[in-house]
Amino acid sequence: MVPQMLGGFYKPGEARIDLRKFCKLTGVTFRQERVIKISGDKRTLNTDQSETEFDYLIINTGVVSENPFGSHDHVFPVKPLSNLFRFEENLSKGLYRNIVIAGAGGAGTEIALNLSVRPTKPQINITVVEKSDSILNGFDPRLSAKLRSVLEQRDVRVLCGDEIKEVQENTIKTQNGNELPFDACLLATGNKAVTSGIDHDLPESEIGRILVNKNLETTPHSGIFAAGDTAEIRKLGLPQIGVHAVYQGKQLRKNLDRIFQGLEPEPYVPFKFTPLIFSTGSSQSSLAIPGYPFSVTNRFMTALKYTLDQEWVESCQVERASHRNYMRLFLDGWRFMREIKTTKSAL
Numbered sequence: 001m002v003p004q005m006l007g008g009f010y011k012p013g014e015a016r017i018d019l020r021k022f023c024k025l026t027g028v029t030f031r032q033e034r035v036i037k038i039s040g041d042k043r044t045l046n047t048d049q050s051e052t053e054f055d056y057l058i059i060n061t062g063v064v065s066e067n068p069f070g071s072h073d074h075v076f077p078v079k080p081l082s083n084l085f086r087f088e089e090n091l092s093k094g095l096y097r098n099i100v101i102a103g104a105g106g107a108g109t110e111i112a113l114n115l116s117v118r119p120t121k122p123q124i125n126i127t128v129v130e131k132s133d134s135i136l137n138g139f140d141p142r143l144s145a146k147l148r149s150v151l152e153q154r155d156v157r158v159l160c161g162d163e164i165k166e167v168q169e170n171t172i173k174t175q176n177g178n179e180l181p182f183d184a185c186l187l188a189t190g191n192k193a194v195t196s197g198i199d200h201d202l203p204e205s206e207i208g209r210i211l212v213n214k215n216l217e218t219t220p221h222s223g224i225f226a227a228g229d230t231a232e233i234r235k236l237g238l239p240q241i242g243v244h245a246v247y248q249g250k251q252l253r254k255n256l257d258r259i260f261q262g263l264e265p266e267p268y269v270p271f272k273f274t275p276l277i278f279s280t281g282s283s284q285s286s287l288a289i290p291g292y293p294f295s296v297t298n299r300f301m302t303a304l305k306y307t308l309d310q311e312w313v314e315s316c317q318v319e320r321a322s323h324r325n326y327m328r329l330f331l332d333g334w335r336f337m338r339e340i341k342t343t344k345s346a347l
């Protein structure tokens with residue numbers, strides 16, 4: 001939803017979840033603090049403000065985008081997503097004319113496709129810089145070629161086989177010698193687990209993700225769980241996508257209930273295929289499966305994406321009695337799709 005928010009299809013408030021409200025709705029205590037230390041041995045957790053003892057702990061701190069360029073007011077790593085809301089605020093004030101997107105994997109490509117149709121004044125110039133030979137590397141090559149051509153028809157400059165070397169005040173220099181004027185740069189070139197920056201004594205992978213077993217539990221510390229982007233289930237090598245984060249959360253909830261009833265926890269069984277739906281900024285969206293030469297692009301996918309996104313958002317925002325059912329969501333999704341009008345190149 002965040003790329004679509006950047007395209008102007010959602011208002012920022014529609015693509016965020018009010019955590020305070022959500023916690024109130026579900027009877028959970030919310031404390032806005034940053035976790036800085038976890039001791040599995042002592043079973044304590046320290047934040048920037050307090051220390052808490054725990055019996056059970058679930059770690060879901062996600063990832064942050066790699067940023068080798070240091071802090072710069074107008075360089076926005078795409079993770080955490082809150083950076084993209086800051087970027088949008090400046091964009092809607094008309095502060096940016098030249099935007100560089102580093103990295104054209106799923107996140108960078110979807111953002112570029114949506115930004116390229118955003119009605120802005122002044123009009124924005126977008127450049128995408130991607131290290132591999134193609135955008136959406138690892139997805140269906142036909143989709144990758146199709147979406148690259150759509151971007152170029154929308155006047156987005158796509159530089160493949162190149163990478164950012166240096167970020168100066170108003171210019172970005174690339175490995176191949178390109179000098180790109182920029183007012184804002186979005187970094188979507190890869191992530192590292194937030195836990196790699198937290199002082200802890202839990203087992204971790206080479207890239208700092210918390211290693212867990214199939215029940216999402218760390219060993220030897222029982223009762224400490226990790227899920228989502230920050231967790232790595234031994235030997236499974238799952239991609240860092242929201243689908244796993246959401247379903248692992250559901251499994252953990254179920255397992256905690258089982259543990260409290262004296263039952264054994266059950267393993268997280270990932271879906272065999274985890275399709276992703278990319279919004280293209282037109283009324284058509286593309287469904288693709290990472291690692292498979294398969295994709296489908298049509299208007300039905302836009303309504304389906306709306307249905308799945310809204311179903312999840314509603315489950316965090318409003319009481320169950322007010323949830324729209326799937327039929328209603330899909331009809332609203334179809335209406336949403338029909339309202340997408342763009343003068344720029346469609347598919």
Ligand SMILES: Cc1cc2nc3c(=O)[nH]c(=O)nc-3n(C[C@H](O)[C@H](O)[C@H](O)COP(=O)(O)OP(=O)(O)OC[C@H]3O[C@@H](n4cnc5c(N)ncnc54)[C@H](O)[C@@H]3O)c2cc1C
Nearest residue numbers: 034035060061062063078107194228229240241242243245
């Ligand atoms: C542009 C973009 C588009 C995407 N689109 C899709 C998609 O269409 N489908 C899909 O499946 N996936 C998508 N993803 C991936 C998806 O966003 C992630 O896989 C998902 O958010 C992971 O959920 P999580 O709960 O593990 O982490 P997050 O959603 O990153 O949540 C982590 C939370 O922990 C908080 N936190 C971080 N550090 C600390 C700390 N020290 N103490 C306390 N709190 C902390 C953060 O503020 C954040 O709220 C997309 C990603 C991007 C960047």
